Amino acid sequence: MSGQKIRNMEEFAALSGLSRPTISKYFNDPASVRSRTRERIEEALARHDFRPNIFAMNQNRSLTKNVGIVVPYLADPFFAEIARIIERRCIDAGFSPILYSSHGQQKLEVEILEGLTALKPAGVFLAPLGRLSDRSAVERFCRDVPTVLFDSNIEGMGEAFVGSDNVSFVQQTVDYLCRSGTPPCFFEMRTPANPNANKRRNAYLKIMADAGLEPHVIQVDGEGWGFEEIGRRGMHRVIDAWPLPTNTVLCSNDRLAIGVLAACYERGLRIGRGEGCALRVASHDDHPFSRFTCPALTTAAHEYELVADKCMTTLFSLIEAGGRFSTREETLIPARLILRASA
Amino acid sequence: MSGQKIRNMEEFAALSGLSRPTISKYFNDPASVRSRTRERIEEALARHDFRPNIFAMNQNRSLTKNVGIVVPYLADPFFAEIARIIERRCIDAGFSPILYSSHGQQKLEVEILEGLTALKPAGVFLAPLGRLSDRSAVERFCRDVPTVLFDSNIEGMGEAFVGSDNVSFVQQTVDYLCRSGTPPCFFEMRTPANPNANKRRNAYLKIMADAGLEPHVIQVDGEGWGFEEIGRRGMHRVIDAWPLPTNTVLCSNDRLAIGVLAACYERGLRIGRGEGCALRVASHDDHPFSRFTCPALTTAAHEYELVADKCMTTLFSLIEAGGRFSTREETLIPARLILRASA
DNA sequence: GTTGGGAATTTACGCGCGTAAAGAAAAATC
DNA sequence: GATTTTTCTTTACGCGCGTAAATTCCCAAC
Numbered sequence: 076m077s078g079q080k081i082r083n084m085e086e087f088a089a090l091s092g093l094s095r096p097t098i099s100k101y102f103n104d105p106a107s108v109r110s111r112t113r114e115r116i117e118e119a120l121a122r123h124d125f126r127p128n129i130f131a132m133n134q135n136r137s138l139t140k141n142v143g144i145v146v147p148y149l150a151d152p153f154f155a156e157i158a159r160i161i162e163r164r165c166i167d168a169g170f171s172p173i174l175y176s177s178h179g180q181q182k183l184e185v186e187i188l189e190g191l192t193a194l195k196p197a198g199v200f201l202a203p204l205g206r207l208s209d210r211s212a213v214e215r216f217c218r219d220v221p222t223v224l225f226d227s228n229i230e231g232m233g234e235a236f237v238g239s240d241n242v243s244f245v246q247q248t249v250d251y252l253c254r255s256g257t258p259p260c261f262f263e264m265r266t267p268a269n270p271n272a273n274k275r276r277n278a279y280l281k282i283m284a285d286a287g288l289e290p291h292v293i294q295v296d297g298e299g300w301g302f303e304e305i306g307r308r309g310m311h312r313v314i315d316a317w318p319l320p321t322n323t324v325l326c327s328n329d330r331l332a333i334g335v336l337a338a339c340y341e342r343g344l345r346i347g348r349g350e351g352c353a354l355r356v357a358s359h360d361d362h363p364f365s366r367f368t369c370p371a372l373t374t375a376a377h378e379y380e381l382v383a384d385k386c387m388t389t390l391f392s393l394i395e396a397g398g399r400f401s402t403r404e405e406t407l408i409p410a411r412l413i414l415r416a417s418a
Numbered sequence: 419m420s421g422q423k424i425r426n427m428e429e430f431a432a433l434s435g436l437s438r439p440t441i442s443k444y445f446n447d448p449a450s451v452r453s454r455t456r457e458r459i460e461e462a463l464a465r466h467d468f469r470p471n472i473f474a475m476n477q478n479r480s481l482t483k484n485v486g487i488v489v490p491y492l493a494d495p496f497f498a499e500i501a502r503i504i505e506r507r508c509i510d511a512g513f514s515p516i517l518y519s520s521h522g523q524q525k526l527e528v529e530i531l532e533g534l535t536a537l538k539p540a541g542v543f544l545a546p547l548g549r550l551s552d553r554s555a556v557e558r559f560c561r562d563v564p565t566v567l568f569d570s571n572i573e574g575m576g577e578a579f580v581g582s583d584n585v586s587f588v589q590q591t592v593d594y595l596c597r598s599g600t601p602p603c604f605f606e607m608r609t610p611a612n613p614n615a616n617k618r619r620n621a622y623l624k625i626m627a628d629a630g631l632e633p634h635v636i637q638v639d640g641e642g643w644g645f646e647e648i649g650r651r652g653m654h655r656v657i658d659a660w661p662l663p664t665n666t667v668l669c670s671n672d673r674l675a676i677g678v679l680a681a682c683y684e685r686g687l688r689i690g691r692g693e694g695c696a697l698r699v700a701s702h703d704d705h706p707f708s709r710f711t712c713p714a715l716t717t718a719a720h721e722y723e724l725v726a727d728k729c730m731t732t733l734f735s736l737i738e739a740g741g742r743f744s745t746r747e748e749t750l751i752p753a754r755l756i757l758r759a760s761a
Numbered sequence: 762g763t764t765g766g767g768a769a770t771t772t773a774c775g776c777g778c779g780t781a782a783a784g785a786a787a788a789a790t791c
Numbered sequence: 792g793a794t795t796t797t798t799c800t801t802t803a804c805g806c807g808c809g810t811a812a813a814t815t816c817c818c819a820a821c
C-alpha cells in the first residue's frame with residue numbers, strides 16, 4: 076500500500092528487481108515462473124498494488140479471459156439465479172464474466188452479440204430469446220465465438236447445449252398428479268417465445284396418450300415476458316367458462332402458475348389437494364418464489380447447480396479443444412419433483 | 419456485407435478513400451467530420467462492416483465510454499428491474515453499460531469495484547451493499563471513478579445519491595392504514611443490511627409519535643438476502659405468540675411481506691380489509707411480484723422510471739463536470755401509494 | 762478570381778503490453 | 792566440478808489506435 080503509483084509493467088519490473096517479460100509471464104500464469112521469483116513478485120505486489128492495463132493486455136491477444144453470459148430476460152428470477160451461479164463459477168475459475176440481458180428484444184440480443192464479439196471472449200454462455208432470436212445473427216456469432224447454448228436450444232447452433240430435460244419435467248409432474256388424483260389439463264401460452272414450452276406441451280400430449288388418457292390443452296393469449304399477468308388474465312377467462320375438463324391444472328411454468336393462483340384467489344377458488352379445494356395446480360421450474368405462493372407450489376425443479384456445473388465444464392473443455400467440438404454436444408438434465416401444498 | 423474482412427482502421431481508411439485519423443475522428447464523434455465525409459464513411463461501413471478494436475481504442479484514452487452498474491443482489495427483482503431501465507438508458511445515450519451484482523458479499527463487491535476501476539469507466543452507478551460494504555474500499559473507488567450512488571446512501575461517498583424518500587414511503591402507507599382502520603405495527607428484520615430499512619423504521623416511529631399513537635416494532639431474526647423466508651419464519655413466530663398488538667402489519671419491504679403472507683396462508687389467517695379477515699398487511703417497494711400475491715399487496719411504489727432518469731441525468735452532468743461536483747447532490751424521490759386487496 | 766477558414770491529410774510519436782529469439786545465469790543432475 | 796536443464800534477462804518488434812503539429816485541400820463568401 077506504500078510508495079508511489081506504478082504507471083506500467085516496466086516500472087513495476089524495476090521495483091521488483093526483475094525484467095518486464097518475466098512480470099508479463101507471471102501475470103499470464105503465476106505457475107510459469109520459479110517459486111522464488113513468484114515470491115519476489117508477490118511481495119512487491121503487496122507493497123505497490125500494481126495491476127496490468129487490461130486494454131493493453133487484451134489487444135495483442137487472440138483470446139482473452141473474458142466470458143460472456145447472455146440471458147433473454149434478467150428480471151426473471153430464474154435467469155437471475157442461473158446467471159448468478161455461472162458467474163460465481165467463472166470467477167472462481169479465473170475468468171472475467173460479463174453479464175448481459177436481451178430484455179426480451181431481438182434487436183438488443185443482436186447488439187449484445189455483436190458487442191461481445193469485439194471483446195474476443197474465451198467463450199460465451201448464451202441463453203437465446205428463442206423464437207424471437209435472429210437466427211442468422213446467432214449463427215454468425217457462434218461461428219466467431221466458442222459458444223455453449225443453455226436453457227433454449229436452437230438446433231445446430233453453438234458447439235453444445237446444456238438444458239433441462241423437458242420430458243423428465245412433465246413426466247414427473249404428470250405421473251404424480253395422475254397417481255394422486257385426477258389427470259391434469261395443460262395450461263400454457265398460445266405463442267410461447269421459449270422452445271421449452273413447445274417441448275413441454277408435446278411431452279404432455281405423448282405421456283397422456285401413452286397412458287391412454289385424454290389430453291386437454293388450455294392456451295391463453297399474450298405476448299412478452301409478463302407471464303404472471305398473462306396467466307392471471309388467462310385463468311380468469313378459464314374460470315368465466317367454468318367448468319374445467321378436470322380439477323387439476325398443470326402449468327407450463329411457474330410464472331404462469333403464479334398468475335393462475337392469483338386469479339383463483341381473486342375468484343375465491345381454494346387450491347390444493349385437501350377438502351373443499353376446487354383445483355389442484357402444479358407447474359415446472361421451481362422458480363425462486365414458488366415456495367412462497369399461496370398455497371406453495373408443487374413443481375418440477377431445475378437442478379440449478381448441476382446445470383451451471385455442466386455449463387462450466389462444457390465451456391472449459393470447449394476452450395481447451397480450441398473452440399470447436401467435432402460433434403455438437405447436448406446435455407439434458409432431469410427434473411426433481413418438489414411436492415408442496417398446491418397439488 | 420461484401421468484400422474481405424477488414425483488419426484495422428488503416429485498411430478501412432484506404433477502402434473508404436480517407437485517411438486513418440479522419441476515420442478515427444468519425445468514430446469518436448460522427449458529427450465532428452463534414453457531412454460529405456460522414457456519408458462516405460457510412461457507405462463504406464455498410465459495405466464492409468468494420469468495427470474498431472475496443473482494446474486499442476481504450477488503451478490510449480483516459481476515459482472510455484464504459485459505464486458500470488453495480489447492484490447488491492441481482493436475483494432480487496427490484497434490482498433487476500432498476501438495472502434493466504438504467505442499462506437501457508445508457509445504451510440509448512451511446513454508452514456501454516456493464517452490469518455487476520455483488521451477490522450480497524462484501525468480498526465480491528470489493529473485487530467488482532477494483533476490476534471496474536481498471537476499465538476506466540466514464541462513470542459508475544453504484545448501489546452498495548450497505549452495512550456490509552467495505553467503506554474504505556468504496557471510498558477509494560469513489561475517489562478514482564465518477565460515481566453516483568443509488569438505492570443505499572452511504573454518507574459522503576460518491577458525488578451524488580439518488581434514492582427513494584423513505585419518509586414519504588412510510589408516511590403514505592401509515593397515513594392510509596390509519597385512516598382506513600387500525601394503526602399499523604411495523605414488521606422488519608432485526609439487523610437489516612440495507613440502510614433504507616433503518617430510515618423506514620425511524621420514519622414509522624416519528625410519524626406514529628407525531629400522531630400521538632403508540633408504535634409497535636416487530637423485529638425478526640435472519641441474515642442474508644432470503645427475505646421471503648425470513649419474513650415467513652418470523653411471522654410464524656409472531657402467530658405463535660398471538661395476539662398481535664394491532665390487526666394491521668406494515669412490512670419494511672415487499673419481500674418480507676411476501677413471506678408474511680405465505681405464513682398467514684399456512685396458518686389459515688385471512689388477509690385483507692373485508693369481513694372475516696384477521697389481518698391487514700401492507701408494505702413498501704412495489705416489488706414486481708407484489709401484484710400477484712394472495713391477496714395482492716397494498717404497497718408504496720418506487721417510481722422506477724423517475725429514479726432511473728434522475729440517475730442518468732445526474733451521471734451525465736457529473737461526467738460533463740469532469741467527474742466532480744462542488745457539493746454532493748442528494749435526490750430523494752417520493753413514493754406512489756398502490757392500493758390493492760391486502761390492506 | 763481572390764481570399765479566408767474550416768476540414769482533411771500527412772507525418773510522427775506514444776500507449777502498455779505480448780511475444781519471440783538469443784544469450785546469461787541459476788539450479789539440478791551426474 | 793563439469794554438464795545439462797531450467798529459468799531469467801536482454802533486445803527488439805508488433806499490435807491498433809489516439810493524438811498533436813504542420814501542411815494542403817476544399818468550399819463558400821466577398
